[in-house]
Amino acid sequence: MTFGGTDLEHLYTSQTHPYFRAPHVYVAFPMRFVPGRQVLSDAQARTLGVNPGYAGDAAETVFMTSRGGTFTTRPFRFSGRELVLNLSTGAAGGVFVEIQDTDGKPIPGYTRADALEQAGDEVERIVSWKSGTSVASLAGREIRLHFTLKDADLYALQFRP
DSSP states (O other): OOOTTOOOOEEEOOOOEEETTEEEEEEEOOEEEETTOOOSOHHHHHHHTOOTTTTTSEEEEOOEESSOOEEEOOOBOOOSSEEEEEEEEEEEEEEEEEEEOTTSOBOTTSSTTTBOOBOSEEEEEEOOBTTBSOOGGGTTSOBEEEEEEEEEEEEEEEEEO
C-alpha cells in the first residue's frame, strides 16, 4: 500500500479491501493516531473523564478510499469580502482553498502556497491566506475556486460582506 506524496501518519489495522461493486476502488478503515494534536481543552477532557495523560493526543477511525481529493468550481463572479465554509475535518485533515483565474492560473496572494490550512468542524469558517481573509479585491471578477481536501468534508461555501 502506498499513499503517494502525503504526510506520514500513524495508521493501524487498515483492513484494506477492493470494493465489491467496483473492484478497482479500494476501501480501508484504519485507526489513526495523531501524537501531539490536542483537540480537547483541559476543561473538556475533565468533563468527559479523559485521563489527562491522553488529552494531548488524538485518535480516530478513518474511512479511506483510493480516489483523489481536489476539485475546481466552474468560473463565476461573486460579491463580498470573505469566503466562508461549512466544513468538517478529521484530526489530521484539512482544506486548502486556491483562487484561480478562468484559465486555471492561480491568482497571486491566493495560491495553494498562500492558503492557510482550514481544520476543525465549523459551520462558518472564514478562509484565510497568508495575506489575511479579504477577497474584496477580486469581487466582480470571474474566478474559479480550487479546493484541496484531506480527510475533510465540505458542505457549503458562501461569500459574505
